[in-house]
Amino acid sequence: MHKTYTIPVRGCDVFAPCRRCSLLVGSAPLGHTSEFDAAAGLRRHTITVPKAAPDPYVSVIALTMEGDVSMEQAYLQQNDGSVIDGVHYKDITMEKTFVPIFMKVSDVARVPEGAYKRGAIRNVTFENITAIDCFSYFKNREMPCVIWGKPGSPIENIKLKNVQITAKGGHPALEASLDPEENDERVPRRVGAIPAYAWYLRHVRNIRFFNCRFGFEKNDDRPALVVDDGENVAFEQCDLKKGADCVSRVGFRNFVKADHDL
16 A cells, blocks of 8 residues: 555454564555455455555555454554554454564665655554464564654654553563664564563653553563653553562653653
8 A cells, every 4th residue: 555544444354464464554564454245245355565665755644443353463664764644453352463563663765765764653542452362373482562763753642542461471580671772673573682571662752551451471570661762651540460570560761751650
């Protein structure tokens, strides 16, 4: 989909044909949707694969997914100068996913020389999202959710309401000190080990968690969330499970302002 606006996707089962992602919004996305046609008595599937190297003006504005949607995971990536603005996920259940939600700004810049201008990810909401059995049996590993912008170009205005994520867990407190290197990797498995079990936020602004629940199946001594270079990150009525030897539910690094009622 090239320079797309106002796309509703409702009442669908979304599966990943390549077991890599179910919905990737941004540069080089793979889209797979299905919708039941009552008149025909069958479910129609649509797979959209755009050109491999989009130009610097590829944008997705106002994408909505809602209404008992089942999917493996959601990726929002800005790699080649795209602008992702006004994306809304609602009433979604995920399971057996490597990383439930992955949002990242990267300077891959697969565009003609001199044409690249960094894009943005902003104004994204997640409501009534449940992720269980968060483990890729295909990759034999797991990864927490990621929201990772760039220095001076934060991912901003992200709202999460009634989001529940249950990690597999089982990691020691030592991993809470991990410090991933700044990078332009766009594939989750290549960004490095993460020091939290539920969320890693880096270079972000105006992030709000409301009535969210994050936990694990097996004791995990990493924080539920780590926020590195964040501004105005708020937690309201949230329940973050804490491991037996975990020092803090939330780890703050290079932080400007936090507001929490956990």
